[in-house]
Amino acid sequence: MRISQLSAATDVPVPTIKYYLREGLLPPGEQTSATRAEYGEGHVRRLRLIRALLEVGRLPIAAIRKVLAAVDDEGLDMHTVLGTAHYALAPGVEPRSGDEDWRRARAEADRLIGDLGWRITPLAPARDELAQAVLTLDRLGMPATDEKLRSYAGAALRLVTENETGVIPFAGPRESAVEALVVLTVVYGRIFDAMRRLAQESVSADLFEAGAPRTP
Structure with missing residues (x-):
């Protein structure tokens, strides 16, 4: 397909495709003349992945x-490839190695894992995200008990195994698997x-029925 057809198939504007080509994010098409190149399904998959990572x-x-x-x-x-994408999605948490409370929270997170x-x-x-959350709760006077942390861990594992893992097309092209991982991690995170x-x-409405908001 020509670049205009690639644009139509992926809903990515031609100038944006050319930018990805210049940046080396998208491999060049097969040159058929001095001013024309042909693109295939691999380019479609790569553009879908780039859009998932970017948008x-x-x-x-x-x-x-x-x-x-x-x-x-x-x-x-595949585990390393998916891990690279997964770690890239993680919000940055600055470890505070000189902070005794931080080290204790990190040790607690490591022990639980x-x-x-x-x-x-x-x-x-x-x-580090888990350690930061544990530390924050401790400092707010609402420490997370081991029982609560294990309860959340169990719920997380159940959600991932029952609702996410089977959706990732591991047997297909790597781009498709990484795209699915990105979408599941971000979008299902928002859903949860x-x-x-x-x-x-x-639950609040059940506990305080008199103050529950009324549906118009």
């Missing part, structure tokens, strides 16, 4: 380039957060 994941170009490099590296297994038997790399950003807030409102 859903909100990743900067440098992070997108790193994820795409992992996708293209045939020496990397170890007790659960989860296979998580030491550098996983979510370790929204459903949790709705549940909180419903």
